Amino acid sequence: MPLAFLPQFHPDELLYSIVARYGRWGRLRTGRVNENLFGTKSIKFSYDLPLQIGRLADTVGADLPLTVSEIVRDHTLLPFHTALRERGEYDELARRMVAGENIQRTLKGTRAVLPWPDRLRYCPECDDVSRRLYGTPIWLRRHQLVTSLICLEHGGILLASDVDVTWGRDMTYRPASDHRGDAQAIAFPFSGEAMMRYRDITTYGHSMLGSQDHRDGWSPETDFKALARRKGFTQGMLTRGVPGLQSMLKTYPLPRTRAALIEEAETHATFTPRKLRWMFEEADRRGEVISLSKLLGRRLFIDRDLVRSEWKRYYEGSGRGETSGSTAG
DSSP: OOOSOOOOOOTTBOHHHHHHHHHHHTTOOHHHHHHHHHSOSOOOOOSSSOSOHHHHHHHHGGGOOSOHHHHHHHHSSHHHHHTTSOTTHHHHHHHHHHTTOOOHHHHHOOTTTSOOOSEEEEOHHHHHHHHHHHSSOOOBGGGGSTTOOBOTTTOOBOEEEEEEOSTTSOOOOOOTTSOOOSOEESSOOOOHHHHHHHHHHHHHHHHHHTTTTTTTTOOOOOOHHHHHHHTTOOHHHHHHHSTTHHHHHHHSOOOOSHHHHHHHSOOHHHHHHHHHHHHHHHHHHTTOEEOHHHHHHTTOOSOHHHHHHHHHHHHTTTTOGGGSSOEEO
8 A cells, every 4th residue: 555645754753753643644553554654564663763664764665755864863762872882883783773683682781771761751841832833742752761851941840641662562653642641740859959960861861862963073971980879870770780790799798887898808918918929920920020129119018118028028039039030110
């Protein structure tokens, strides 16, 4: 069946939203939408990383107003999910996604590693703007990021709709023009301090989403370890995210009190000899002898008498000492 029309691609609109509008305006069931656009009735269409873009291009042909590269960059969340990867990975993952290869696990892992929204999100005021501009509300890409907590344009906390986007959902397309019941704010509390933090997180996520707009200029400038600590990532999150860590911690539990940490801490008297012996053995492997005078001159250790005694203990009777072979400072 030839396409009667294909909806216009609006700026920052999810490809899912365009497909849903196509089905609603044509009063088509899900299977017919899939057959018309993707050449097969049975597919699982992901709202964020859809794998059917290559099929869409093949089926729609000349009626497709954008290239597959433009659709991937401007109407999916691939730029967000690849923003912190090496520069060349976006192109390779885009190619694989267009070819229909499942890259979901590669980019998103599991829900235990990286949470993502269960429902499509929206801003009521953005809906009003879309009605004025396009005659209908649309699902905006920037609202669907896990980092998107508020609408930067209007300042309010985003709402979670009743449109399920989990993997086990009912496979129907819901346009943004459908009635939305049970809408809930996605973030609490609403204090001024919290709203400032929500804005910071949302803003950074938006810049990640735009990482492919100016590829040479995009560079994350955030200490992500420090950011993780500030945002409350806990041992529980880490153990879920690192394979085997949970079982290791059960076998070798970490000390949990200040007293236990003090007992576990290595003292200067035990650390210095161990460090020195490692230095001497490394020098041996290189065929060198560490000079005592140079070692003391570098002031690497506070206890100079301990350094002397450990140097003599290691080299005593070896016949090397200060005058033997090459030396390493």
